Amino acid sequence: MPSKTKNEKVRSFFVDLCLNFVGGLRALSLYPPQHPETIKKMDNLFERLNRYLAQRPSLAMLFIHGDVVVENSPLPELRDKLVRITKLLEAMKLQRILFRRGLTQAELLGFMQLILPLLKNPEGADLVLARNQGRLPHIQAGALPLEAGPKVSYDEVSSAIQAARDVVLSFSDQLKDLFADIEGPLAPAKLSSAKEITEEIQGMVLGGDMPLKTLIYRRSEDPDPHIHAINVCALSMALGREMEMEESPVLDVGLAALLHDVGWYLPISANFKQTQAITLDERKRQWEHPVLGAEILLATPNMPDLAPVVAYEHHIHYDGTGFPKQERPRDLNFASLITCITNTYDNLRRKRPGSTAHSLKDSLNWMDRKAGTLFHPLVYQCFRALVKAQAEEDL
Ligand SMILES: [Fe+2]
Numbered sequence: 487m488p489s490k491t492k493n494e495k496v497r498s499f500f501v502d503l504c505l506n507f508v509g510g511l512r513a514l515s516l517y518p519p520q521h522p523e524t525i526k527k528m529d530n531l532f533e534r535l536n537r538y539l540a541q542r543p544s545l546a547m548l549f550i551h552g553d554v555v556v557e558n559s560p561l562p563e564l565r566d567k568l569v570r571i572t573k574l575l576e577a578m579k580l581q582r583i584l585f586r587r588g589l590t591q592a593e594l595l596g597f598m599q600l601i602l603p604l605l606k607n608p609e610g611a612d613l614v615l616a617r618n619q620g621r622l623p624h625i626q627a628g629a630l631p632l633e634a635g636p637k638v639s640y641d642e643v644s645s646a647i648q649a650a651r652d653v654v655l656s657f658s659d660q661l662k663d664l665f666a667d668i669e670g671p672l673a674p675a676k677l678s679s680a681k682e683i684t685e686e687i688q689g690m691v692l693g694g695d696m697p698l699k700t701l702i703y704r705r706s707e708d709p710d711p712h713i714h715a716i717n718v719c720a721l722s723m724a725l726g727r728e729m730e731m732e733e734s735p736v737l738d739v740g741l742a743a744l745l746h747d748v749g750w751y752l753p754i755s756a757n758f759k760q761t762q763a764i765t766l767d768e769r770k771r772q773w774e775h776p777v778l779g780a781e782i783l784l785a786t787p788n789m790p791d792l793a794p795v796v797a798y799e800h801h802i803h804y805d806g807t808g809f810p811k812q813e814r815p816r817d818l819n820f821a822s823l824i825t826c827i828t829n830t831y832d833n834l835r836r837k838r839p840g841s842t843a844h845s846l847k848d849s850l851n852w853m854d855r856k857a858g859t860l861f862h863p864l865v866y867q868c869f870r871a872l873v874k875a876q877a878e879e880d881l
């Protein structure tokens with residue numbers, strides 16, 4: 487049958503692509519990048535990816551429990567052949583690589599050079615990948631987000647969690663485009679994409695396609711900054727609703743929350759970060775990102791006023807401490823009080839350079855002690871009510 491032949495052709499193309507991917511890694515591990523053998527292997531890989539991406543916007547490779555899946559096609563024939571590499575990728579928590587249209591040969595080489603030492607030294611590899619996302623505008627690599635907790639296997643996760651994971655995956659791909667190549671004010675297309683994403687997230691939270699339970703209770707340790715932005719956006723809108731805000735201001739809160747860390751996306755330096763250690767550049771960026779973010783958003787035409795305010799204020803505490811340092815006490819915007827809570831919660835639950843992910847219980851215990859200092863006590867009370875309501879829904 488012709489369709490079967492076509493399917494077979496596609497499958498053998500995927501198999502060949504995976505073998506070339508491994509071939510490229512192997513060549514790079516043996517020879518320098520300028521060596522003819524490395525050049526040949528990397529050319530082969532790039533040519534195949536490029537050919538596919540000329541027809542489709544992206545190509546996803548998954549490595550899960552020893553299985554290789556390309557574009558939803560499981561490739562069991564690779565299981566034995568690639569057993570070593572899939573184990574190494576698993577050890578570094580690299581379950582998914584998404585290549586996107588626009589990929590260049592230099593970016594592909596940079597990515598391969600980035601993961602090579604991590605294969606040998608997988609400790610903290612997910613953090614290293616997350617930190618380098620900004621330098622890889624057409625490659626997204628990391629763990630599958632919202633993966634089930636350690637006691638539940640990949641196959642056993644409930645359909646709701648799987649659906650939520652798929653949703654977050656697709657949004658994180660869109661966010662990757664949104665945050666790529668930011669050098670100043672956001673282009674009109676980026677602003678409309680941010681608004682669309684916010685509306686879709688709102689619709690999915692309301693419709694139960696992105697259950698809050700999974701964002702609150704089953705938040706994976708994934709350090710990916712895009713997933714953080716999605717979670718903070720969804721949780722902030724949910725908290726806004728919990729506080730009986732109208733629909734349109736809730737969407738403004740969501741947009742502001744989605745963009746709260748936009749100041750992180752201005753390029754720091756052209757070099758890849760190979761370790762977990764935080765550089766001085768990044769430390770400086772941590773202090774500066776609220777101001778940089780507010781500047782980008784203020785300069786963006788038609789940006790709702792709330793967004794630069796939240797970008798500026800999301801690290802200022804209810805008692806006036808935090809940063810940017812304030813010379814005199816000021817009232818924080820209501821949306822900033824919300825985002826301060828949801829951002830802190832999501833940061834506690836994910837891995838970050840220099841700190842491990844905290845459990846739900848530890849995070850809430852810590853946050854409970856900060857009501858009235860770090861957090862507005864009444865807004866925090868509503869956040870706790872939201873968390874409790876999700877727990878009770880389970881019973
Ligand atoms: Fe931040």
Ligand SMILES: [Fe+2]
Binds near residue numbers: 714746
């Ligand atoms: Fe944040």
